[in-house]
């Protein structure tokens with residue numbers, strides 16, 4: 453453990469080799485020059501923040517994106533070494549890097565491991581090469597297998613695969629094959645996402661022109677049901693709606709988010725939460741780098757939440773996890789709020805959406821497919 457009040461660090465690397473058709477996240481197609489400025493700026497942001505918050509020894513660090521491994525070997529190592537030296541991760545810290553299969557070499561993986569990265573999250577999405585091409589991913593199924601093997605050879609024993617259950621062109625049978633094929637690699641963690649069609653994305657334009665067919669809700673639920681049965685029968689625990697892990701292999705960084713712990717995010721578009729303060733850096737890599745390199749503050753939006761709003765946020769996350777939402781019967785500043793939520797949950801219990809174990813509330817099987825509705829009903 454750490455002596456710092458902030459134990460979780462997120463670093464946003466906003467570069468990708470190309471834009472996936474469904475993606476609405478902030479990322480930009482990689483160019484060397486902006487990447488060099490970005491790394492120089494990021495180092496300044498981390499130094500300033502380390503001075504203001506005095507944090508040392510975080511328990512988890514997460515490189516997300518974008519595609520962190522899109523950085524050159526040299527820039528990636530420079531950034532990781534700077535973070536290691538500035539914040540001195542705890543001895544048993546979990547240090548994750550998201551990566552795109554095909555952007556890693558054996559040498560880069562060895563460097564990553566040597567710097568301290570001990571967990572990888574692969575953005576696989578599908579193992580069907582035609583589907584991968586159609587969504588503008590640059591890797592194929594063989595790249596996934598090759599990169600996975602290289603990660604093991606580099607000594608990384610925590611590897612997760614991210615998959616999307618309802619990509620256009622994926623049949624039920626193909627989805628079952630994707631899961632089977634993914635397990636042949638023996639990952640410790642699997643995330644399975646639905647896909648919300650985001651306005652403005654290429655995918656939505658393709659659907660509007662009738663070039664692709666988007667999935668319906670029934671297909672989505674059927675796939676996720678199959679996923680749960682398939683993965684839990686093979687030793688995975690569903691510890692959050694979209695996340696499955698082998699015993700002891702949950703993602704500690706994401707667990708920290710879902711438990712409402714404080715974290716600091718660095719980089720353009722990164723969010724932070726410290727006490728009742730929330731802020732998000734402006735998602736603009738050039739503006740971000742320019743501001744820091746000329747000595748200005750990072751452009752960002754800020755918000756102060758009330759203690760009740762803070763607690764509500766925690767509830768929204770907790771109810772989605774396998775551990776459930778703990779609402780203690782105790783006197784205190786939030787006892788009236790807890791009592792209101794208990795009443796709301798009791799109503800949902802009669803509809804079969806939640807169940808109670810002592811003071812802990814969990815989504816039922818039906819409730820898991822309606823988690824957003826449950827959370828909204830709870831907070832109303």
Ligand code: SF4
Pocket residue numbers: 467468470471472475476477478479517518519552575
């Ligand atoms: S790799 Fe990830 S962040 Fe980059 S475009 Fe694709 S989905 Fe978006």
